[in-house]
Amino acid sequence: MVSKKSAVVVGAGIVGISLTRALHRAGFHVTVLEKSSRPQGASIRNFGMFWPIGQPSGEGLELAHRSRHIWRSLREKAGFWLQETGSLHLAYTDLEAAVMHEYIQCAASERSASYLSPDVVVNRIPSINRVGLRGALWSAEEMLMDPREAIQKLTRYFEEQKDVDFHWNTPVTDIHQNRVYAGKRFWQADVLFLCTGSDWNMLPTPNGKEFPLVNCKLQMMRTPPQPTSWQLPTPLAFGLSLVHYPTFQVAPSISALASELAHLYPNFVKWGVHVMAAQNAAGEVTIGDTHQYGDNLSPFDDMAINQEVFDYLLTRLNIASPKVLQTWHGIYAKPRDGSRYYFSELEPGVWILNGLGGAGMTLSLGLAEVVVGKL
Incomplete structure (x- = not known):
């Protein structure tokens, strides 16, 4: 009988889970090592x-x-909440509206984008501030989940699968050829994948290899559950997001918009802010976020910029219970050269997949299939 191929995945975040799924489907016995209890x-x-x-x-x-x-x-399969919501980017200046129209013209052949009038927008979501609203960019392709629930249920689902083993509270201390060590214990496999997110710089890498990655810190907030009479059925973004996402660089007016926003919101540019809001199944509204890049990011959050983000949102969205219940920050890795992700073979059979930045929930599952298909 031919023995089953084996793989070790270090890290149980969305990239590690995605690789676990793809490897398992490809016939591997998969061992997942995660430094935390979840x-x-x-x-x-x-x-x-x-x-x-x-x-x-x-x-x-x-x-x-x-x-x-x-x-x-x-x-x-895993039983988590996932809603097909689409998305709305709201325009409150003529330049924001111009960029949206230009983008729609460029994207018409491969995307669902369309422009909605202010009346249509407010009819869909009455809590949106009608004053100054020029319209909105509608896209039907976006979805929403609560990552706290989704990641937890995904790990539980894969823990129940045959030929998948999770080892929690297991920080990796050394990697040598096809072995991964956690203290005195070790696991040997045909292939090893390192998917440790912002902890990439703590990896005991083969040959002391340095990775072309940088970390990014994002401050975020969440409100208490809103009254059932108040609903935000579609995640919202604004003009700042048009400048943030490279998608919109196809619009000829994007440079003029970037200059306008830098003049109107200099502190937002300094903090890398683009304001977004989304309501989960519990009725809580998640709000963010900032983007600070560096090798020595502060562990402390700046409440003043959180308040600026919250105040900006309240000029455009009338939240029924406008209170902040939780604040936190997350840190993700990105390639320093602006690439979409970082994938490299460190030595035969030892791979790193990291650096998806803020697109981890969007790209990881598909990317993992592509990566495993190349083995």
């Missing part, structure tokens, strides 16, 4: 948005489409 990193500290509108045409959009089908399948 995933604690950026995979549970985000909006839970599946956000293909943030991906430019080409590989990113193709991976997002591939991931969408997998998310739908896992929703049924």
